[in-house]
Amino acid sequence: xxxxxxxxxxxxxxxxxxxxxxxxxxxxxxxxxxxxxxxxxxxxxxxxxxxxxxxxxxxxxxxxxxxxxxxxxxxxxxxxxxxxxxxxxxxxxxxxxxxxxxxxxxxxxxxxxxxxxxxxxxxxxxxxxxxxxxxxxxxxxxxxxxxxxxxxxxxxxxxxxxxxxxxxxxxxxxxxxxxxxxxxxxxxxxxxxxxxxxxxxxxxxxxxxxxxxxxxxxxxxxxxxxxxxxxxxxxxxxxxxxxxxxxxxxxxxxxxxxxxxxxxxxxxxxxxxxxxxxxxxxxxxxxxxxxxxxxxxxxxxxxxxxxxxxxxxxxxxxxxxxxxxxxxxxxxxxxxxxxxxxxxxxxxxxxxxxxxxxxxxxxxxxxxxxxxxxxxxxxxxxxxxxxxxxxxxxxxxxxxxxxxxxxxxxxx
Amino acid sequence: xxxxxxxxxxxxxxxxxxxxxxxxxxxxxxxxxxxxxxxxxxxxxxxxxxxxxxxxxxxxxxxxxxxxxxxxxxxxxxxxxxxxxxxxxxxxxxxxxxxxxxxxxxxxxxxxxxxxxxxxxxxxxxxxxxxxxxxxxxxxxxxxxxxxxxxxxxxxxxxxxxxxxxxxxxxxxxxxxxxxxxxxxxxxxxxxxxxxxxxxxxxxxxxxxxxxxxxxxxxxxxxxxxxxxxxxxxxxxxxxxxxxxxxxxxxxxxxxxxxxxxxxxxxxxxxxxxxxxxxxxxxxxxxxxxxxxxxxxxxxxxxxxxxxxxxxxxxxxxxxxxxxxxxxxxxxxxxxxxxxxxxxxxxxxxxxxxxxxxxxxxxxxxxxxxx
Numbered sequence: 133x134x135x136x137x138x139x140x141x142x143x144x145x146x147x148x149x150x151x152x153x154x155x156x157x158x159x160x161x162x163x164x165x166x167x168x169x170x171x172x173x174x175x176x177x178x179x180x181x182x183x184x185x186x187x188x189x190x191x192x193x194x195x196x197x198x199x200x201x202x203x204x205x206x207x208x209x210x211x212x213x214x215x216x217x218x219x220x221x222x223x224x225x226x227x228x229x230x231x232x233x234x235x236x237x238x239x240x241x242x243x244x245x246x247x248x249x250x251x252x253x254x255x256x257x258x259x260x261x262x263x264x265x266x267x268x269x270x271x272x273x274x275x276x277x278x279x280x281x282x283x284x285x286x287x288x289x290x291x292x293x294x295x296x297x298x299x300x301x302x303x304x305x306x307x308x309x310x311x312x313x314x315x316x317x318x319x320x321x322x323x324x325x326x327x328x329x330x331x332x333x334x335x336x337x338x339x340x341x342x343x344x345x346x347x348x349x350x351x352x353x354x355x356x357x358x359x360x361x362x363x364x365x366x367x368x369x370x371x372x373x374x375x376x377x378x379x380x381x382x383x384x385x386x387x388x389x390x391x392x393x394x395x396x397x398x399x400x401x402x403x404x405x406x407x408x409x410x411x412x413x414x415x416x417x418x419x420x421x422x423x424x425x426x427x428x429x430x431x432x433x434x435x436x437x438x439x440x441x442x443x444x445x446x447x448x449x450x451x452x453x454x455x456x457x458x459x460x461x462x463x464x465x466x467x468x469x470x471x472x473x474x475x476x477x478x479x480x481x482x483x484x485x486x487x488x489x490x491x492x493x494x495x496x497x498x499x500x501x502x503x504x505x506x507x508x509x510x511x512x513x514x515x516x517x518x519x520x521x522x523x524x525x526x527x528x529x530x531x532x533x534x535x536x537x538x539x540x541x542x543x544x
Numbered sequence: 545x546x547x548x549x550x551x552x553x554x555x556x557x558x559x560x561x562x563x564x565x566x567x568x569x570x571x572x573x574x575x576x577x578x579x580x581x582x583x584x585x586x587x588x589x590x591x592x593x594x595x596x597x598x599x600x601x602x603x604x605x606x607x608x609x610x611x612x613x614x615x616x617x618x619x620x621x622x623x624x625x626x627x628x629x630x631x632x633x634x635x636x637x638x639x640x641x642x643x644x645x646x647x648x649x650x651x652x653x654x655x656x657x658x659x660x661x662x663x664x665x666x667x668x669x670x671x672x673x674x675x676x677x678x679x680x681x682x683x684x685x686x687x688x689x690x691x692x693x694x695x696x697x698x699x700x701x702x703x704x705x706x707x708x709x710x711x712x713x714x715x716x717x718x719x720x721x722x723x724x725x726x727x728x729x730x731x732x733x734x735x736x737x738x739x740x741x742x743x744x745x746x747x748x749x750x751x752x753x754x755x756x757x758x759x760x761x762x763x764x765x766x767x768x769x770x771x772x773x774x775x776x777x778x779x780x781x782x783x784x785x786x787x788x789x790x791x792x793x794x795x796x797x798x799x800x801x802x803x804x805x806x807x808x809x810x811x812x813x814x815x816x817x818x819x820x821x822x823x824x825x826x827x828x829x830x831x832x833x834x835x836x837x838x839x840x841x842x843x844x845x846x847x848x849x850x851x852x853x854x855x856x857x858x859x860x861x862x863x864x865x866x867x868x869x870x871x872x873x874x875x876x877x878x879x880x881x882x883x884x885x886x887x888x889x890x891x892x893x894x895x896x897x898x899x900x901x902x903x904x905x906x907x908x909x910x911x912x913x914x915x
Contacts, residue, residue, distance in 0.1 A: 207868035394896055469897040477890050504871035510878050 166250055166532040168317065169396050173526055181522040188515020191508045192269060200272055203508035209501025210492070212270070214509040217491040219266035219516055221349050222484045223259055224299065224342075225373075228381025229388075230256020230306060231342040233408070238335050247535045248404055251392065252385045253310050254533050258520045259384075260303040267296060269512060291351045298345035305338040317531050346377045353490055361494035362432045363446055368422060369490075375419040379453070380483035382412030386476035390469065392528065398537055406466035409475055413457040416479050420453045445489050452482025557582075567738045567760060567813075574745070581745035582620060588744065589644050589652035591683055592626040595669050595676040596703040596712050597658030601694040602628050604730035608737065609817035621653070621740065627671075638672045645686060653743070654687040655736075656680060656715045656723075659696035659703045663711030677718055689749055690715060690723040693736055698725035698756075699837035706842075716756060724749050725756040729834035729841075732813050735761040755837070757807070765853055766803035766831055770811045771821075772796065776854075785828075796825055800846035802833030804853065 195203040206213050233252040237245045268277055279285035280296050287293055309331070315324040350373030353360050366372070386405045393400040427433045436443045456475035460466050492503065505513075528534055552560075561579040565572065594602075623629065624644035625637070632640055644652060658676075661668035666675035674682070684690050692715040695701035703712035716723045726736050739758055742750045750758040767773065775781070775795040782790035783798050790799075797804065803825060810823045810831070825831055830846070833839030839849075 205869045208865055210868055390897065391893060394893060400897075470894045473890075473894050473897055500867040502868045502870045504869070504875055505879070506869070507875055507878065510875060510882070514882065 165247075165536050166313070166316075166534060167536040168532050169398075169529050169534060171396075171529055173529055178522055178525060181518040181525075184515050184518035185522065186515075188512050188519070191511045191515070195269060195508070195512075196274065200270070203506065203512075205503055205506040205509065207501060207503065209497040210495075210503035212491065213503055214505035214513050215266045215270045217488055218484075219513055220263045220270075220299075221487045221491055222380075223266070223516075224263040224349070225346065225377035225380045225483055225487065226384040226480060227256040227259020227263070228342060228346060228377040229385035230259075230381070231302075231339050232378050232381050232411075233385060234309070234335055235339045236411070238332075239339060244404065244407070247401060248385055248389065248408065250310075250313060250533045251388060251528075252381075253306060254313075254524055254527055254531075255384060255388055256381075257303070257306040257310055258523050260299060260306060262516045262520050263299055264303055265516065266512075267299070291348050291355060295345045295348045295352065298341050298348065302338065302341040302345065305334050305341060308334045309338055313531050313533060342377075343374060347371065347374045349373050349377075349487075353495075356495065359495060359497055360490065361435075361442055361496065362430070363427060363435050363442065364490045364494035366426050366430060368426045372419060372423055372426075373487075375415050375422065376453075376483045376486060379412045379416040379419060380480050382408045382415070383456075383476040383479040383483070386412070386472055387480060388524075390473045390476070392534065395525075396528070396534070398534065400469055401535075402467065402469055402472070405469075405472050406460065409456070409460050409472050409479075410466065412479055413460055413475060416453040416482070417457045420450055424450070442489070442494060445485065445493060449482050449486045449489065452478050452485065456482075564738055564741050567734065570745075578741060578745050582741060587620060587622040588688070589624045589648040590621045590626075590655060591624055591641060591644055591652055591687075592629075592655045592657065593676075593679060593683060594627045595656070595658035595660050595680075595697075596710065597694060597696050597701075599628055599657070600730040601657045601728075602626075604815075605733040605736065607816065608733040620744075624648075624652070635672075641683070645683060649686045651688050652686070653740070654680075654683050654690045656690065656692050656697045657694050659700050659712035659714065660718045661703075661710035662713045662718065663709070668710040680715060680718055684715075684719055689743060690719070691736070691739065692716065692723050692725045692727075692756075694731055695727040695729045695834055695837075695840060698727035701727075701729065702841045704841075722752075722756050724752060724758065726761070727755075727757065727835040727837075728808065731835070732761070732810065732815060734813055735809070753807075757835075761809045761813075762807045762835065764807065764809065766806050766808055766810055766825070767849075767851075768853055769809075770803050770825060772825060782828075790828060793828075796828070796830040797849065799830045800844070800848060801825060801830030802836070802839050802843065802849045803831045804849040804851045805839055806831055806833040806836045806849075808835040 191203055200206060204213060204215075229248075229252040233245055233248050236242050237249050268274055271277055280293060281300070286297075308327070311327055312324050312331070315321075315327065347370035350369030350371070353365065354367065354369050356365070358365070386409045389401055389405050389408075392398065424433070427436065436446050456479040459471050459475040459478075465471050558575070558579060561582060562572070562575045565575045565578045570578070592602075622644075625641040627637070630637060630640065658669075660666065660676040660680060662677065666677040669676040671679060692698045696703055696712070697715050699714045700708075700712050700717075703710065714725075716725070724739065726739065728735070735758065738760065739750055742748075742758075750760055753759050753762055755762075767776070770776075772793065772795045775793070776797055780789060780792070780794040781798040782792075782794045782796055784790065785799065790796075795801070811825070814820070814822045814826070816822050821827065832841075832845050833843065833849070834841075843849075
């Protein structure tokens with residue numbers, strides 16, 4: 133998207149044929165190799181997703197009319213439930229691929245990751261839209277949502293304020309970053325060139341913002357203090373959340389790359405995905421070292437060997453961060469798309485479990501309080517994921533997101 | 545001598561003197577002066593008049609415990625006229641009053657219990673052929689001090705409740721000058737006792753507030769030193785008699801407690817000398833504001849009080865906090881189904897990837913081999 137981008141492409145090791153062309157592409161036109169996939173939008177799969185979205189809308193109507201207590205199992209001991217712990221904390225982490233790939237491509241100037249930028253940005257856009265919508269559903273007085281953008285009402289010392297403002301701003305930035313794709317689709321060249329001229333700024337902000345709020349998601353837990361179990365409560369939480377979100381985000385990019393290749397019967401960008409998952413699993417290992425080292429330093433590692441459900445979860449999560457790194461440790465191993473895919477899945481699930489445990493299981497607010505998501509909460513979370521998949525599918529079919537297939541073999 | 549006069553040991557007597565000294569707010573060095581005043585000062589003559597009342601003030605006074613207050617009253621002061629307590633009756637009683645007034649002119653203390661009817665020239669309460677108004681004016685004329693005990697004498701009290709058919713009025717209103725008021729229904733006997741001892745010790749009445757009440761007893765809002773105040777601040781309220789919050793001893797504000805707008809020392813001095821909790825709020829009933837004109841016998845007992853010293857938060861927690869619902873078969877099943885579905889899809893994709901790879905390998909065979 134910026135002029136700097138193409139120079140990083142390494143002609144000696146082209147990932148794809150289009151990689152050769154990158155250095156010669158003029159500024160602002162770097163994405164002409166992407167093309168809409170096309171094909172029919174509505175089939176049994178997308179209709180099923182739409183049905184799930186409708187169920188969510190019905191539940192949400194009840195939530196907005198009759199209040200949050202009518203739909204959820206939230207209580208004063210567990211004021212945050214599924215919608216925050218999964219849809220916001222996990223959802224935004226899985227969408228972290230957007231800023232990670234942008235960072236690799238534009239800041240580290242590695243052109244070989246370029247084909248992954250648009251799909252990653254698209255997934256990030258809808259991932260963050262999902263997170264933002266969840267926050268809106270979860271706010272008790274949702275009609276006062278706008279207060280957090282109104283200087284008179286803001287509380288600048290609040291981590292939650294930082295998270296909400298940062299996520300909202302980043303969603304807007306993601307939209308700006310993605311705008312050239314839409315303009316390209318409709319052939320509006322002049323606005324596209326204008327946007328391209330300032331895009332470097334948005335790319336930079338778009339890399340900065342997620343590091344802020346992803347670490348702040350950990351800071352939120354730091355504030356909970358002793359309410360979070362010592363195995364999970366540490367001053368390192370911001371760093372742990374940042375490293376794990378990069379691993380999860382890249383795992384999600386690999387997952388989506390694999391699934392879209394299968395679903396649209398396209399060429400699998402195996403080397404690219406292999407490189408991405410390697411970075412992801414390395415970050416996962418870094419997370420693991422930080423986490424266990426920190427536990428040892430704080431002298432709470434012994435708690436992990438007590439026969440409790442939480443220590444079992446602790447080790448399951450650790451294994452889920454470790455195994456993917458082993459699966460794709462060698463060059464040979466990374467040539468197996470199955471290994472890449474399984475490694476990505478395990479890493480994503482590991483991050484998901486870690487965040488779920490930190491926010492809901494390790495969180496003990498007082499004797500007697502309990503929480504398990506209600507059917508309504510589950511329906512909304514499932515509906516949001518369905519909405520995300522549906523939106524991404526439609527966007528891929530209609531907009532130039534995925535790299536153009538030389539053989540153009542689409543029929544889904 | 546003390547043993548004879550007060551029926552108590554010297555040690556206990558000094559304790560009492562120290563307690564009274566503290567209640568008045570005098571320093572500990574004043575204890576000997578108080579003790580001296582109680583033992584050696586000439587016993588002042590007291591004339592106690594009853595008008596529109598229930599004798600509850602006297603009854604509560606009789607039940608003071610340390611020492612038994614009738615002893616203290618009879619020995620400490622010379623109670624020369626008290627319709628409930630004296631043996632005399634009829635003209636003999638009136639004679640005792642006139643004698644006392646003549647013998648102690650300008651030195652006796654007048655205590656008035658009960659409101660005075662003023663409508664129709666005060667015909668609704670007459671003693672010995674004289675109306676209450678005439679009696680009060682007559683006795684007050686030569687009194688050293690006038691003490692109105694109880695809410696009725698202090699500001700009209702229960703008899704003055706609307707529509708007030710007898711025109712019940714306070715002593716101060718009838719005399720047209722401020723008097724010392726010890727309101728309450730009944731007032732705490734120790735507030736009266738302490739006032740009297742203050743007068744005996746220092747020769748003057750204690751400092752009064754703008755309603756003529758001794759500040760040592762009526763300076764603070766009940767709400768501001770109530771034992772249940774922490775519950776108010778935490779938003780824990782009894783909402784109905786016998787509900788969970790009521791059983792837990794939560795704040796009675798929502799049941800109409802008038803503590804937030806009533807000045808009295810009930811929470812700290814308590815009643816009946818039986819230990820902690822022995823006062824209306826401590827027993828679980830909201831304060832009715834009996835010491836406060838315009839509140840006691842005027843506001844409905846369960847109407848919300850006006851908050852004079854604090855503003856409550858806009859939202860309060862519930863007395864019994866719901867602790868949430870756990871998992872049900874349906875929700876666990878749904879979560880398991882979603883998880884199972886995800887694993888199934890993942891496995892299927894992984895299997896398909898094998899085919900995809902073979903397909904791709906076949907394509908690749910035609911191309912230059914990679915490193």
